[in-house]
Amino acid sequence: MRLRGCDRDCRSCPLAKLCGGVEQYGVKGYRCPYAGCELKAPALKAMQECDVCRLEKVAWDLNEVEIAGLMSEVMGLERTDNQQLDLPEVVPAVPLRLAPTLRISSLGVSSVVINYQDLLDDKVRLEVLDKGGIHSYLGFGGKILLSSVMPDELLLREDVFEDFVRLFEAAGFDAVVGWDVPVYIDIPLYNSWVNLLMGLKLTHAIATRGVPVVGLLKGNVERQIAFSAEALSRMGIKTMGLHASEYMSAFKEDAAVRQILYTYFRWASKLASSLLLLGVLSYRWLNFTKVVVPKDLRLSLAGMGWLIDAERGLLYSGDGCIDAHSKFVMCTCSTCSGISPRELVADPNARARHNLNNLMERIRGNLSPKLHAYDLILKEDESALLASDLHLWTGRSLLSGFLELLRRELPTNMLFLGDTFDLERGRPNLLETTALFGTLRELGPAVLVAKGCSDGDQAALLRALDSITMEGHARPFLWTEIEDERVRDAALDLYKFYRCASDRLEVRLADGSVLLVHGSDIVEDRDSTLETAMKAMIKARAKANVRWLVMGHLHRAFIDNENGIASTGCWALGDMSRGNTTRKTDLKRAIVVHGDGELELIRGC
Ligand SMILES: [Zn+2]
Ligand SMILES: [Zn+2]
Ligand SMILES: [Zn+2]
Missing domain, CATH: 3.60.21.10 (Metallo-dependent phosphatases)
Incomplete structure (x- = not known):
């Protein structure tokens, strides 16, 4: 991951004071990350029109006057009395399509994340509202967070934001994760700042409604990360969130990514009461997060890795996993009692429950036993x-x-x-x-x-x-x-x-x-x-x-x-x-x- 520079002239840029100028990063101008073309402002427009890049919309579209206004608005955002969120160590994300079969109340968790995107399906949305809200729909009395992590083209729409807020209230969610914005490292610095500012403005708008908010930390350079942490803190938002999955997967090979991630942790340690790491709830990252996240930072892990792995046939075992699509496993963990080896092979939901339980046990410091896999397991009468x-x-x-x-x-x-x-x-x-x-x-x-x-x-x-x-057949035909x-x-x-x-x-x-x-x-x-x-x-x-x-x-x-x-x-x-x-x-x-x-x-x- 590398900064690709900026398409604006710092001397006339309304964001220059905030950003400090592109010079400090040792880059000049802006190059398209796809084909390397040198592009003048507005580079994003050129990339959207380019028949090679065909870039989708990735930034809020504001003119310079609006941007100057946005900047001073965000700088002056007032404190809200945002409620502190006391999140547990594990906050799984659950797709609504699985909610009826997975039975959230049986997962043994006290908080879950639901993606707003799942509620774009009119049928599902009506059902949720008809049943009197998300709690009765899910049959779950714990905390339910509504996440704004969704595709860029939706994030960048005012009407989607308004619908999000309306739905939050109508469906009786307990807290919000957001407002998310795309702050990619390879879009022009100018646009990533604009997105970051818009994200903070909209986050503040949600918080002023008295909604408990997990504010998302954003940015790829220290100045952005610091600005976003300080702004959230000024708003009174102490529970912060970080979308970590992409950083995590590049962490080992890429020194720049390590720097970014450590910068996030440093600022979260300084200003957040707790950090919700999104997209990392899988066996792959558990030991890793233990090592890289500072000890003084209260951490909650969110995501659906445990579920996606289960759908791929993986069953967590010890601190690794085994392929339960090709082998039978007998598990005696509390979640699997009464579940037959055949069910663990055939039923992704049974594996998902086991996987989540494995992670929770490991986080509690309990050793999770290594499971032994067999090609077949026979009971007495089989x-x-x-x-x-x-x-x-x-x-x-x-x-x-x-x-x-x-x-x-x-x-x-x-x-x-x-x-x-x-x-x-x-x-x-x-x-x-x-x-x-x-x-x-x-x-x-x-x-x-x-x-x-x-x-x-x-x-x-x-x-x-x-x-x-x-x-007997001619190969070319x-x-x-x-x-x-x-x-x-x-x-x-x-x-x-x-x-x-x-x-x-x-x-x-x-x-x-x-x-x-x-x-x-x-x-x-x-x-x-x-x-x-x-x-x-x-x-x-x-x-x-x-x-x-x-x-x-x-x-x-x-x-x-x-x-x-x-x-x-x-x-x-x-x-x-x-x-x-x-x-x-x-x-x-x-x-x-x-x-x-x-x-x-x-x-x-
Ligand atoms: Zn191009
Ligand atoms: Zn089990
Ligand atoms: Zn033979």
Whole structure:
């Protein structure tokens, strides 16, 4: 982040006294941050009209006389009896669209931020007003702050400001964050000063109505930051806010950003009773804010990082996070009691509640336990079906029998233990592909995939996808042909299937012990004797320290209770050219794993 200078002549600028002149920053004139063109005043207008920049409106449009008036008005703003806001350490921002499902009253917080922008939806606004205000709409008795952080084109409109104030009163909010203005570092210094002054003027206008205000600190140079802090303080606003997310993400690489942020903290320490940091309520910034914010400054963290992370599938764990979209997690935190691992994978709101709780615990100084992730978690009365070695596309697969088994067993969890599609020796076959995925889609089990010896290679997968999507078609014309829907579905399904595959799967059983699933890597040579294979498995199980080790790949079906090893058999007739060792009793077999640790070998139809 760098100051790009100013397009005005300091000698005739009405703001010169306030600003102190652009010379002090070692820049001359103004350069457009997009294409580097040197621009004379009004530079913003030139950038708005430029067919490269196409800059949107980013500044209040005032003439020089109005600006001179604005400056003296802001300098003379009187003290208001703005109520001190006693904010807790965590003030989550919650989008109104989620309010009904997220249940704010269940979040365990005493204050939340709602964005004004969410209330631009007429339907939502009417509902809020019909229900008698924001508190009854949300069913939440705590403090509700209305935030003016919104897109620039709205911030810079007088009518939006008026509507904001009206809505605040009509909907019964408790406090305001604002008035926000865009004070970008790379717009002309002149315009950033004008915006800053307008922000202060409008903030004062809100405060004079007796509304508790969190005043926003603004600026990118010390003079601006100091001016904004002093003006807020003069108005009697002691709870100050800072939009920190952009600074935080550039903090490490950019020394200028560090300077700006430290300047903010210095002035807040001096003049604010507390600071609301906006846009930083995520696991990423917690340790960081602890370190960089001065100890004497009372700090509240606001934002929706915890929620956005939850929507992306992240579940906070310790002081980091895990990807709960690809793994199952069992959490025993107070928020998750009664929530199943399946819900944590499927329900973003459950993750959001957990994430927020994790942050609050950490802020309270409690250690947040590291969660352990599993590929699958089975409760006592739950089970999973394990099968392997369909060797689809080879012409030897017993797919129809396998699909019958699926329809008979109706598993809630289906684990494929390798060699499902034979990407090495098979020829892609659309019919088999859509038959398998169609049935899975129809029956709807959770599907987990381990890679085997013939379907573990990414290059082979790409070759198969190439063949399905492009074989027999001229490449330059692929985009003008009408796509076959079955081809598209098959390619996408296959892609997803193998992008979700891993070398091993860890299944947690009800008593906490683990069943480990492998494709092929424990016994590389499939033609080794059963005895050798079993020995290798026993060794591997002991090394992994798990209760069960189950493998595909061997084309042998057995359960060895004593040694805790098992193998799933296969669903493909023997390959005569490779010296067939498969027996009839290995064919069309599968294993049911029960949550209580029992394994059961079953026969297909
Ligand atoms: Zn330009
Ligand atoms: Zn939890
Ligand atoms: Zn196989």
